[in-house]
Amino acid sequence: xxxxxxxxxxxxxxxxxxxxxxxxxxxxxxxxxxxxxxxxxxxxxxxxxxxxxxxxxxxxxxxxxxxxxxxxxxxxxxxxxxxxxxxxxxxxxxxxxxxxxxxxxxxxxxxxxxxxxxxxxxxxxxxxxxxxxxxxxxxxxxxxxxxxxxxxxxxxxxxxxxxxxxxxxxxxxxxxxxxxxxxxxxxxxxxxxxxxxxxxxxxxxxxxxxxxxxxxxxxxxxxxxxxxxxxxxxxxxxxxxxxxxxx
Numbered sequence: 001x002x003x004x005x006x007x008x009x010x011x012x013x014x015x016x017x018x019x020x021x022x023x024x025x026x027x028x029x030x031x032x033x034x035x036x037x038x039x040x041x042x043x044x045x046x047x048x049x050x051x052x053x054x055x056x057x058x059x060x061x062x063x064x065x066x067x068x069x070x071x072x073x074x075x076x077x078x079x080x081x082x083x084x085x086x087x088x089x090x091x092x093x094x095x096x097x098x099x100x101x102x103x104x105x106x107x108x109x110x111x112x113x114x115x116x117x118x119x120x121x122x123x124x125x126x127x128x129x130x131x132x133x134x135x136x137x138x139x140x141x142x143x144x145x146x147x148x149x150x151x152x153x154x155x156x157x158x159x160x161x162x163x164x165x166x167x168x169x170x171x172x173x174x175x176x177x178x179x180x181x182x183x184x185x186x187x188x189x190x191x192x193x194x195x196x197x198x199x200x201x202x203x204x205x206x207x208x209x210x211x212x213x214x215x216x217x218x219x220x221x222x223x224x225x226x227x228x229x230x231x232x233x234x235x236x237x238x239x240x241x242x243x244x245x246x247x
Contacts (some may be wrong), residue, residue: 002106003052004237005197006060007028008032009075009082009138010173014048015234018056019245025052027231032079037090038097041076046106056244057109058237060116061099062139064155068113074157075168083174084140112240115155116233117141120206122150123236124228129201132194135233136209139168140190144198153198155177161190176209188218195221206232 001024006013015157016025030048049057063074073094078084100113114122117138120143121133127148135141144151147176157168164170164186176183195203203221205213206228218225229235238245 001053001055002237002241003049003055004059004060004234005048005057005061006047006119006233007041008078008116009048009062009078012044012048013234015231015233016052017235017237019238021235023231023234027234032076032081034078034084035087035090036076036078038070038099038102042099042102042106045103049103049107049109049111054109056241057074057103057107057111058119058240059099059103059111059113060119060233061113062116062141063094063157065113065115065118066100066152068098070094070097070099072155072158074155082168082172110244114240115141115143117143118150119236119240120228120233121145121204122239124204124206124226124233125239126202130199131202131204132198133198133204133206134191134194135207136171136187136205137173137207139172141207142194144200156194161186174214175207180212184213188220191218192221195223202226204228206230 001016005015012030015023015027015059018024064071071112077086077091103111103207117135120135125131131145133143139157144153158166161167161170202224210227
């Protein structure tokens with residue numbers, strides 16, 4: 001079995017997953033604590049890990065992340081959640097923070113951390129073509145898999161979208177709740193632009209707001225569009241540890 005932890009700007013979800021890809025525990029969920037300094041998140045995730053027997057752990061992080069280190073923390077550096085301002089001091093503490101090593105040291109477990117959209121993309125991928133994954137939740141996540149191999153692209157959440165605000169702000173849950181029609185229109189425009197930019201041959205959607213869209217949404221893209229289970233990010237932990245499983 002493997003333990004999957006999905007850190008979000010609203011909540012932290014977790015569950016153990018068997019080799020058959022099915023959950024072997026209930027999916028747990030804890031509100032993301034704010035203010036959220038790195039040490040506070042490490043303590044929370046370490047406490048979650050301690051609830052489970054010794055097993056390898058895959059963690060999805062909701063910001064720009066590479067080689068075990070936080071590049072940008074996304075919404076975790078906000079004072080009190082998504083609709084609050086960024087705390088510059090907390091933001092600075094997250095930048096360059098070696099989260100993967102910190103979790104390994106705190107738990108004594110084998111821990112692998114990746115961007116949460118990357119974790120979802122790895123799980124959803126069928127290994128053919130240029131697969132672009134979007135996670136629709138508190139903010140917007142984006143990741144690319146090319147012929148079954150994760151390919152790092154920039155994290156777009158904090159980028160500006162047409163001077164309306166950041167992609168996280170314009171395409172996240174807060175905007176959807178305020179004006180669903182405008183949210184959908186902006187989503188179509190943004191997704192179309194990203195599909196063109198990254199020459200995608202297939203699109204995957206995940207995250208809590210993917211379920212709000214009908215299965216024929218984005219027919220104008222004229223490429224396959226797949227809507228995935230909201231828990232797909234957790235189940236993708238098996239692909240994150242494929243090398244360990246196959247040896």
